[in-house]
Amino acid sequence: MSDRLSFATWNINSVRLRMPIVEQFIETYQPDVLCLQETKCPDANFPFAPLRKLGFEHIEINGQKGYHGVATASRRPLSNVEKRGFCDMGDSRHLAADVSFGDGYFRLHNFYVPAGGDEPDPVINDKFAHKLKFLDEMQAWLGGTEAPSIVVGDLNIAPYEEDVWSHKKLLKVVSHTPLECERFEQVRESGPFVDMMRRFVPMDEKLYTWWSYRAKDWSAADKGRRLDHVWVTPQMEPSVREIRVIRDARGWERPSDHAPVITVLECE
DNA sequence: ATGGTCGCTAAGCGA
Numbered sequence: 001m002s003d004r005l006s007f008a009t010w011n012i013n014s015v016r017l018r019m020p021i022v023e024q025f026i027e028t029y030q031p032d033v034l035c036l037q038e039t040k041c042p043d044a045n046f047p048f049a050p051l052r053k054l055g056f057e058h059i060e061i062n063g064q065k066g067y068h069g070v071a072t073a074s075r076r077p078l079s080n081v082e083k084r085g086f087c088d089m090g091d092s093r094h095l096a097a098d099v100s101f102g103d104g105y106f107r108l109h110n111f112y113v114p115a116g117g118d119e120p121d122p123v124i125n126d127k128f129a130h131k132l133k134f135l136d137e138m139q140a141w142l143g144g145t146e147a148p149s150i151v152v153g154d155l156n157i158a159p160y161e162e163d164v165w166s167h168k169k170l171l172k173v174v175s176h177t178p179l180e181c182e183r184f185e186q187v188r189e190s191g192p193f194v195d196m197m198r199r200f201v202p203m204d205e206k207l208y209t210w211w212s213y214r215a216k217d218w219s220a221a222d223k224g225r226r227l228d229h230v231w232v233t234p235q236m237e238p239s240v241r242e243i244r245v246i247r248d249a250r251g252w253e254r255p256s257d258h259a260p261v262i263t264v265l266e267c268e
Numbered sequence: 269a270t271g272g273t274c275g276c277t278a279a280g281c282g283a
Binding site (some may be wrong): 013014017038040065066067115117118127156212213214215216257 | 271272273274275276277281282283
């Protein structure tokens, strides 16, 4: 059966505060599935109604008060929902579900990897140690994935030189240190997963999904990083038609500091 | 080299 499906991943930095631009995004780009991170919303307060009104009848959430939280909203049913804990922290940073595509299904993992604090030394910075441990657990769990699978989310690492505005200036900045970038690649290769964004954008071209709130003019300064990712298992790669970073959304009213990334899948 | 801005939830922490 031929099929076409689009999904988006977006660190929304408070889903309740951001509902106006979530609605704007859905109306403009019409994704079939929307994976959100940093919902910062207890499950009891999640804005189900406006999403259902926009056609997202299937909504699965893994939230907590104040911090973190992920949600996957879909026009298609979501089955075998799984919310995995990492590092025994009680953090809400993952949700997986099966999504129908063509004659079968793929497993869609929605991740929010710890940011890792400021100091790039796991010995003196517990948050950075936690980030590295989280990657270890991701690899132990996702290594050798056989089912058609997609990993999306805010992975909080910009692994390649052109994934940041200045490779040299960010070598000691958490998100681009050699230590975590190497670990990141090991996790991806253990899948194995294909870095789909870089399949569409050459390695020598800048590619960002996040721009700090602290810049006076984020777009003019353009000091971005590619913190959000789309990985697919090799058997899914031929189905990926297109990936777009919706940079415009970073400039909308009361924006998230992350831009959404849309992926289009198609099969014959 | 430093500080710059957000969002939580009610002063400071996390990003």
